[in-house]
Amino acid sequence: MCVLIFVDQTEGHIKKSSYEVLTYGVKLAAQIGTTAEALLLGTVNDDLAALGKYGVSKVHQAANETLNHLDAQLYAKVIAEAVQSIGATVVVLSHNQTGKAIAARISARLKAGLVTGAIALPDTSNGFVVKRTVFSGKAFANVNIVTPIKVISLNPNSFHVAVGEGSATVESLNVTVDPSKIKVTAVNKVSGEVPLTEADIVVSGGRGLKGPENWGMIEDLAHELHAATACSRPVADSDWRPHHEHVGQTGVQIAPNLYIAIGISGAIQHLAGVNRSKVIVVINKDPEAPFFKAADYGIVGDAFEVVPQLTAEIKKMHNN
Amino acid sequence: MKILVCISKTPDTTSKIAFKNGNTQFDEAGVQWILNPYDEWYALVKALELKEKDPSIVLHLITVGTADCDPVIRKALALGGDEAIRVNTDSTDSYSIAVQIAAVAKEGGYDLILTGKETIDYNGASVPGFISELLDIPYVSLAIKFELNGSVATIDREIEGGEEVNEVALPVVVGCQKGMAEQRIPNMRGIMAARTKPLKVVAPIAVDALTSVVNFELPLAKAGVKLVAADNVAELVRLLHEEAKAI
Ligand SMILES: Cc1cc2nc3c(=O)[nH]c(=O)nc-3n(C[C@H](O)[C@H](O)[C@H](O)COP(=O)(O)OP(=O)(O)OC[C@H]3O[C@@H](n4cnc5c(N)ncnc54)[C@H](O)[C@@H]3O)c2cc1C
Ligand SMILES: Nc1ncnc2c1ncn2[C@@H]1O[C@H](COP(=O)(O)O)[C@@H](O)[C@H]1O
Numbered sequence: 086m087c088v089l090i091f092v093d094q095t096e097g098h099i100k101k102s103s104y105e106v107l108t109y110g111v112k113l114a115a116q117i118g119t120t121a122e123a124l125l126l127g128t129v130n131d132d133l134a135a136l137g138k139y140g141v142s143k144v145h146q147a148a149n150e151t152l153n154h155l156d157a158q159l160y161a162k163v164i165a166e167a168v169q170s171i172g173a174t175v176v177v178l179s180h181n182q183t184g185k186a187i188a189a190r191i192s193a194r195l196k197a198g199l200v201t202g203a204i205a206l207p208d209t210s211n212g213f214v215v216k217r218t219v220f221s222g223k224a225f226a227n228v229n230i231v232t233p234i235k236v237i238s239l240n241p242n243s244f245h246v247a248v249g250e251g252s253a254t255v256e257s258l259n260v261t262v263d264p265s266k267i268k269v270t271a272v273n274k275v276s277g278e279v280p281l282t283e284a285d286i287v288v289s290g291g292r293g294l295k296g297p298e299n300w301g302m303i304e305d306l307a308h309e310l311h312a313a314t315a316c317s318r319p320v321a322d323s324d325w326r327p328h329h330e331h332v333g334q335t336g337v338q339i340a341p342n343l344y345i346a347i348g349i350s351g352a353i354q355h356l357a358g359v360n361r362s363k364v365i366v367v368i369n370k371d372p373e374a375p376f377f378k379a380a381d382y383g384i385v386g387d388a389f390e391v392v393p394q395l396t397a398e399i400k401k402m403h404n405n
Numbered sequence: 406m407k408i409l410v411c412i413s414k415t416p417d418t419t420s421k422i423a424f425k426n427g428n429t430q431f432d433e434a435g436v437q438w439i440l441n442p443y444d445e446w447y448a449l450v451k452a453l454e455l456k457e458k459d460p461s462i463v464l465h466l467i468t469v470g471t472a473d474c475d476p477v478i479r480k481a482l483a484l485g486g487d488e489a490i491r492v493n494t495d496s497t498d499s500y501s502i503a504v505q506i507a508a509v510a511k512e513g514g515y516d517l518i519l520t521g522k523e524t525i526d527y528n529g530a531s532v533p534g535f536i537s538e539l540l541d542i543p544y545v546s547l548a549i550k551f552e553l554n555g556s557v558a559t560i561d562r563e564i565e566g567g568e569e570v571n572e573v574a575l576p577v578v579v580g581c582q583k584g585m586a587e588q589r590i591p592n593m594r595g596i597m598a599a600r601t602k603p604l605k606v607v608a609p610i611a612v613d614a615l616t617s618v619v620n621f622e623l624p625l626a627k628a629g630v631k632l633v634a635a636d637n638v639a640e641l642v643r644l645l646h647e648e649a650k651a652i
């Protein structure tokens with residue numbers, strides 16, 4: 086019996102969301118009176134023994150190069166095999182891009198009930214009940230997993246990373262890896278930017294900014310805050326900004342610590358993608374803009390005046 | 406070549422979300438049902454584009470749900486597709502839904518199964534993964550671009566901060582999102598044609614659910630916005646730093 090934590094990596098480095106999952110898995114193991122162990126697929130440059138600092142006693146590594154790229158079919162097979170050989174009863178992973186591809190496959194392979202997009206530790210007082218977001222963040226569901234093995238994927242940015250002392254033993258996991266049926270022919274990363282779904286702070290612009298030529302001030306503010314940039318749907322639809330920046334019900338759903346919405350009205354479909362943000366700041370010249378109802382802080386004013394000042398004030402703070 | 410597109414119905418994006426029976430059930434009163442936007446705008450329209458290029462493609466739509474799904478599946482047929490299949494059962498357990506779709510897919514021998522990346526009500530992002538595992542075929546999720554050359558698909562999928570191009574031989578399950586295709590509006594001819602297209606209702610197979618919803622909760626209301634004057638931006642920075650500890 087143990088909680089097995091899937092640690093996701095890309096290009097030799099462990100992803101930020103995996104540290105959240107480590108903390109979640111370790112706390113869950115303590116809650117149900119068992120140990121937490123980690124599983125990593127592929128090869129990495131990071132020091133795996135150092136994962137002990139997050140509370141895992143052991144890290145299993147399937148150091149097979151085929152596994153350096155995601156192939157959901159192969160990943161699920163290897164992880165399910167590991168679950169059985171290690172004797173894990175709970176598998177936790179991030180509800181990130183990789184998690185969305187593999188969680189259900191692992192679940193189906195093991196006939197293990199799955200809750201995706203969990204936001205809290207399960208309530209194990211009566212069953213195994215996991216809280217998750219539904220209706221695009223407009224509600225929560227408490228879902229009971231009724232099978233002996235459970236799979237949980239955790240929403241990114243919904244759990245604080247706890248780091249202490251310690252060192253884990255690293256063991257290599259012997260698994261058979263079939264040749265991948267997926268050939269990765271290119272990886273195109275937008276360089277120099279903070280990935281939107283991993284960002285702590287997001288600066289977002291809407292149609293109120295009038296045109297793509299005005300995004301310089303948004304980028305300056307984002308740069309000063311080390312933030313990612315996002316936009317409303319009409320902005321992406323008009324090709325003012327790249328499609329991957331579109332947040333909302335039909336775009337990307339995010340839950341950063343801070344979301345700064347500039348010149349966005351706050352339509353219900355937009356809110357559905359950002360309403361799980363911890364702190365929301367709205368800058369809009371219309372005091373009646375619906376976004377103010379969902380905001381924690383707001384300025385009623387012209388973005389073209391307020392935003393440059395905001396950047397300057399933050400710079401001042403950083404210099405002090 | 407045969408394509409199967411998975412269609413689910415969801416409450417209209419502006420619906421008020423409420424629950425009944427001690428918060429154990431979604432309150433459907435007054436809710437307008439629509440096609441899940443990812444299924445409609447991206448999965449279905451992509452399939453239509455493929456069929457327009459190659460009219461020999463057989464395009465089937467499938468939904469798992471009770472008879473109240475019929476208007477929505479007819480609306481999907483109005484956009485295109487040869488016939489629709491409805492598996493007559495309902496569940497909040499995504500695995501149970503996927504088992505039904507996988508059974509039909511196995512029987513039908515489809516080369517390509519397109520789904521939305523997620524439903525906007527349950528947001529599981531799990532049905533396509535389940536289907537692919539049940540069929541033991543590759544799965545590419547969060548797809549933003551799809552091209553077909555003979556029996557090999559080239560698919561761009563979202564990764565953190567960019568995209569990755571995958572090449573995979575059919576059959577494959579693809580979870581579609583924005584970028585895949587342009588949104589379309591059904592026209593009168595399509596709506597008329599949809600009335601006479603076959604909608605096959607099939608009985609579900611037995612399956613044990615792996616999860617069950619205990620109840621729902623609504624989020625606590627926000628305390629209310631703290632407004633700062635436009636000529637006092639420094640105060641906003643102070644609040645964000647000292648009070649919210651967000652910067
Ligand atoms: C099925 C469906 C799905 C959808 N999905 C999404 C989605 O995923 N994401 C999304 O964003 N939208 C989505 N939409 C669209 C959504 O309904 C809104 O139309 C959209 O969010 C509006 O974008 P906006 O706020 O940028 O523009 P607008 O509504 O035009 O608002 C612009 C705002 O800028 C303010 N403004 C103007 N000038 C200034 C200035 N100088 N300084 C400060 N403020 C200024 C205005 O007061 C106004 O509030 C969807 C719609 C449908 C029907
Ligand atoms: N009841 C259903 N019938 C048919 N397809 C479905 C159903 N539920 C989900 N799907 C498909 O699976 C995708 C992901 O759904 P979900 O896992 O619920 O987020 C959807 O976008 C649909 O394409």
